[in-house]
Structures are given as C-alpha cells and as structure tokens.
Amino acid sequence: MELTKTEEDYLKALFHLTEESEADKAGTNQLAEYLGISPASANNMLKKLKGKALVAYEKYGKLELTGQGKAVAVRLIRKHRLWETFLHQHMNFSWDEVHGVAEQLEHIQSPKLIAELDRFLGFPRRDPHGAVIPGADGEYDTPPKATLSSLQAGDACRLVAVDDSSEALLRYVSRIGLALNSRIQVEEIHEFDGSLSILVEGVLTMVSKQFADRVFVEKL
Amino acid sequence: MELTKTEEDYLKALFHLTEESEADKAGTNQLAEYLGISPASANNMLKKLKGKALVAYEKYGKLELTGQGKAVAVRLIRKHRLWETFLHQHMNFSWDEVHGVAEQLEHIQSPKLIAELDRFLGFPRRDPHGAVIPGADGEYDTPPKATLSSLQAGDACRLVAVDDSSEALLRYVSRIGLALNSRIQVEEIHEFDGSLSILVEGVLTMVSKQFADRVFVEKL
C-alpha cells in the first residue's frame, strides 16, 4: 500500500506535533496551520488516513498516530536527516540550506539507496542540526535535551542541537559564531526579560530568551 | 512557471521520441505507448503543454518540442544521468538498478544540488551506460554512434555505450562479460539471421542481431 508524498508529509507533521512537541495533543487546526493548508483540507486527509489505519481519532476528538503511522513517520525522518547530512557534508550546503531539499529527497522510494547512503555517510547518529537520526530498525530514542535557557549564571555547556524549524534561527546561530559542539559560558541572566549574556570563543554576546529556548546544550 | 513531475516526464519522453530516435516523428499514440498511458490521456496533456508553449503541433499533426520544451528535457536528462552516475559510483548500484531510482531523483528541484553533484562526481561526461551527460549550459552533442551490428567480420572495437531502455539487456551485457570499454573482436557474421560470433576476453560468444543493434562501439 504505497503512500503518496502528501500522505507522508501529513504523517510526519502529525509525528512532530504529537510525539516531538511537549504539548502531545494535536488538533485539526493545528495540523492545518503547521502544513500551511486549510482546516477543511486537513480534515479531509485525516479521514483518509484513518481509513488506512495510520491515524486514530474520533470526530471532534484528539489526533493520534497508530503504530503503523508512527513507523512511517520515523522512516521518513530517518531519510530526511540522512539526506540533510549528505547535503551538508558532501554537497557544501550550509546549515540553513539543507532542509528544503531534504523535504523533497525524503520521498524517494528506495530502501537500498537509504541503506547505502547510511553506509556512505559512516552511519551518522546526528544530523547537521544535532537531531538524532532514527535507526534502520525504527529505533528512535530522543535523549532528554536541556535548553540554554535552563542554565544558571556561571554554568558552562556544549551546544548539542538547534531547533531546525526556522532557517533564520540557524543563520543567526552561525552569525554569532556558534556551531555544534561550541563551548558556551553563561555569564549572566537578566531577570527583566530572561535574556542571557554568554561567552562564545572569548566573545561576549547577548541573546534573547526566545533564542535560548531553541538551542539545546549539555552542561559541562 | 513550475512544471509538475508528470509534465516533466512527458517532455523527456517527447525528447527521446523526436530528438533521440532515428524516426524523428512522434505521434500521440506512440507517446502514450512509451509512457504506458492511454492515447486520450496523452492528448489531454499535449493540449496543456501546447498551451505552455513547450510542445508545438496542429490537431492531427506531428508532435514537436519547442526550444523551451527541449531545454527542459535536456536539463532533466542531465539530472537523470548525473544521478545514475552517483548511484553507480558511490551507492553500489549495478548497471541495471540505477534507472528506476534516477527516474525519481531527476525531479528534485535544486540547481545548487545538481551543480554540487556534478563537481562531486568530477564533472563526468558519460553516465554508467556510456550515454553523454548534457552540460550545465544545455549543450548536448550526441556523437555519432556505430552499432556492433554495423561491423564486418574481422573488425575489432571497443564498447562505448549500451541502450539503457531495457534492464534485461543491461544484465545480459554483464552476464556475457562485457562492460564499458571492453574490447570486442568480431569473428564471424552469420548471414541467415545476422547473428555474430564475437570474442570477448578470449571467450567466443554468439550474440543475436537484436543484441548487436543495441550495443554501441568505436571501431579500433
């Protein structure tokens, strides 16, 4: 039972909204908003996906992926992140350029190609944004991630991942001299708005709380 | 004006039927047959492509690509062959496995990716079947190709390309010990059915005329 590119994108969106965001409830409007389509279109597709046993929900109720639906989404995320890694490491794509093309490449149907790509890349476990790449067996552990905003003044940390949903954020992270594994020293947290003064490569920079909420670190 | 994957495939099919085959006339039925769809569907799409100035024809008349239509087709062929080369050289895909996946990959939209892929591959000029890869500027010279069947008994040649339209042919070519650049010695041509006795790597093999018509060589 082959799925269309569109059906795949809906399942991936649902996975992000239910399994990967803190608010693990997802509604029709939210899904529509996320995908940039009308609620009516989302509702229409949800009916179809329910018919294929990929999504489970009652009329006016909460949306959930079935086990099958989740499996499809995880496979898609695996492909997406492997392609992003390829584009970044071998095609000279910058951090913020990889996502759009990977959004297309993730729909290529060829188990052999994915297996070979994985091997070619040296079985990477993280994509260019630091996100975990699901295994070939569907294993997908999301290690607990601490945000930069959760640290205290005086703490030091290592940048392990960045929210990849905004290209502007990715460009900004590079602009201020950060990259995966950069060491960050929290100098001061300003109570007024939660902004932080951080030390990166010896340079003192000021970042907003919105920024610090989307950057994930490992405390040192 | 973005084209759909389907429109792209029609243009590529028309290019093969008009520019690349000896019979440079193409009709609706032929196109339909080539694409595995009904003549009615082909006719329907032809109207649309005519409206977009990619195909030129009069009702009941011969089909032709416009300059624009040709340019799209050549870009597609370039992408197809670059991907085939990538799959063969870096993803361990055999000669006969590359085509299907390249048929999908050719529709990925990203000029940067194609430029980088070309660089990554070392600016190859031939794909794994020996077909010429069009240049980034749209240049596409098809060097005159001699078929194995055009040689005389006693001639020696080098295999330069193989018709890639049949996977069975590609597998057969490998099976009898041939690969690009193999040296072939024509021992005898049998008048009855045009079949040939050829010497490959010291082994005498018998091949049919149908086979020899689809294998391209350079006389030595």
Add this chain to the structure above:
DNA sequence: TTAAAAAGTTAGCTTATTCTAACATTTGTG
C-alpha cells in the same frame, strides 16, 4: 479510388488534493 485500419480527439467519469463558505460541536468565561 474507395473502404478498412490506424491514429488522434472528444465526452464524460474517477481519484487525489486543495479551497471557501456554511454549519456543528466543544470550550471557556462571565
């Protein structure tokens, strides 16, 4: 030169995906 055969076109449906506008249900608040 005329009548099949072949080739090409049209009409009318189907499925997939999306939209807008209208309608229904649920939620949240005074």
Add this chain to the structure above:
DNA sequence: CACAAATGTTAGAATAAGCTAACTTTTTAA
C-alpha cells in the same frame, strides 16, 4: 448556566491526471 469564541466538519467547486467508449481524421492498400 449561557453564550461567544475556538475548533472541527460538511458541502460544493476547482485543478491535475488518468481511464473508457465513442467519434473523426488520416493513412494504407486493395
């Protein structure tokens, strides 16, 4: 509670592709 806002659903239409059956035009060939 009661009703307004938020959320979700339905109806009806559009676009893109494809199909079958019927019809028209061109070609072939007796």
